[in-house]
Amino acid sequence: MSDPVVLTDCCLAPTVSASSASYAQKETLAFEGGVIVFVGEEASLPRDYAQAPRRSVEGRVVTPGLIDCHTHLVYAGSRAREFEMRLTGASYEEIMRAGGGIFSTVEATRAAGEDELLESALSRLDRLMAGGVTTVEVKSGYGLDIETELRMLRVARALEVHRKVTVRTTFLGAHAFPKDMTADDYLTHICLPALDQAANEGLVDAVDGFCETVGFSRKQIGRVFDRAKALDLPVKLHAEQMSDQKGAMLAANHRALSADHLEYLCADGVAAMAEAGTVAVLLPGAFYALGETQLPPIQTLRDAGVPMALATDCNPGSSPTTSLLLIMNMGAVLFGLTPQECLKGVTVNAARALGLKDRGTFEVGMRADIAIWDVTDPAELTYRMGDAPLKQRVFGGELC
Known part of the structure; x- marks a missing residue:
């Protein structure tokens, strides 16, 4: 005491x-x-x-203390060259053919041991903490095999052993699926068994997924959410980042803690989130880095009383930042949030997006x-x- x-x-x-x-x-x-x-x-x-x-x-x-409620802090490798290719007009398909995209991060992360992953994650965490962060969420999702997904979560758990910070871990096995498997086979043989094992080891605080045309369908995410419910774990969802797949409605139907990104969120999705108490986690870093133009429906979320959080989405592909303060500025300049909304977005609303009522x-x-x-x-x-x-x-x- x-x-x-x-x-x-x-x-x-x-x-x-x-x-x-x-x-x-x-x-x-x-x-x-x-x-x-x-x-x-x-x-x-x-x-x-x-x-x-x-x-x-x-x-x-x-x-x-500031709360970063959406990060992919544990990973290996860099995608700076991919960023350079995008600047010169390369398409995502061209980047993938050149060895870029999420699978380059998967390959590097699979090859990295726990010590290497821990060292790089601690470096990123130190920069977040230097910006006032006291609580951080960390996702898996760059393994796409059982061994690496578990390794990422173990490293995430270890962060708060080495630093004065609270870490909430999120299983994101349904982030992508290997090129040599169908999405359903991946869920059956890798993702869901990995979730079971991670839960048995006490490595998981919440379960996430990527509902998108280039990710998983509503039905497939439903399988993940059903397993999470059986394991008594709360859920959240990457939703409506690139198109309106009604992912936010699915998340709200499962009483999700949050739905994240939301650039293509429809009015029905907003209403469902308001009814369920699901937090809208806005990620302007990815919006900025990818040169997006479709804005989240900020005023509709305001009018419906949906709490809005902000987070770095720290990741190597679309938001390589460790400054939650910069994200606050982006939330104001790019999304039109007030300074008060930005502060609430990295404190009380971010806490709610993690299911934390004590901060x-x-x-x-x-x-x-x-x-x-x-x-x-x-x-x-x-x-x-x-x-x-x-x-x-x-x-x-x-x-x-």
Whole structure:
């Protein structure tokens, strides 16, 4: 149990209230035993904490620790040459023929041992943490065989052993399927058995899939979701990134934690997500890197009250970034989100997208995961294009 700490002169950035101008500049925040025990004016601080050490943050912005709720952090290899080919007009088919695309990452990841995967993932994680991240989701999906999918998940689990961060693991065996197999055969002989084994080893917190014309059909994803339900695991889905396959409706019907990407999301899908409480995870990094033009239906999601989260989608093919702050800026500039929506998207709504109810807001009883920024206006975090300086992280009440 950590000793009590009192932070004074905080500019607490709001993650619940609707107004971006409603932040408090002289608030006091106290935490003990890894949880928040007081939020308010210093004059109202309970007597129990009168003698606790005080640290003035001198009017700096204080937010809940940031949450990156969609990453592919564990992988090997690089696809920089593929990026160069795209810039010169190469089609996806041409890139695939040249050895690029997801299968180049699969090949490199299969060839990498756990130590190599861990080292590279820790490097990416360190950059996320330097940007205020205290919780991160990590997917499998670059193995497409049982051995490598499990290896990726073991590495993801190991990250929080080596760093002060919470890691949520997601099984994404239904990411793609090998060239020499049909999708259904892959599900039957590799994906679903890998999921069973991963669940038996305690390696999985949630189950994901890629519902798209170049991925898996609704019926095939339904098989994955049914197995997840049998294993008592929550689900989420890559949906409507390239076309409207009604994946978000499928996800909502299974009470999914989130549906992610959503550029081609239809009104019926929005309504289904609103009814189910499914979070819309927006991924502007992939939108930007792939030069997409179809925007997610932001206003329709707003009007329906669907919570919107933001995430890096850190991956080698379509979003090679480890800056959640840059994603906040992209969410504002490319998608038209307000700075307040961007902040909620990487705190309270991101927590909801991971099924976590103990973080993301400044409330008594919540985890003391906190980021202190060397800025004095919360809008700076979105405005500064990824370079808002982090003064200090607090993880579970421990000053890092």
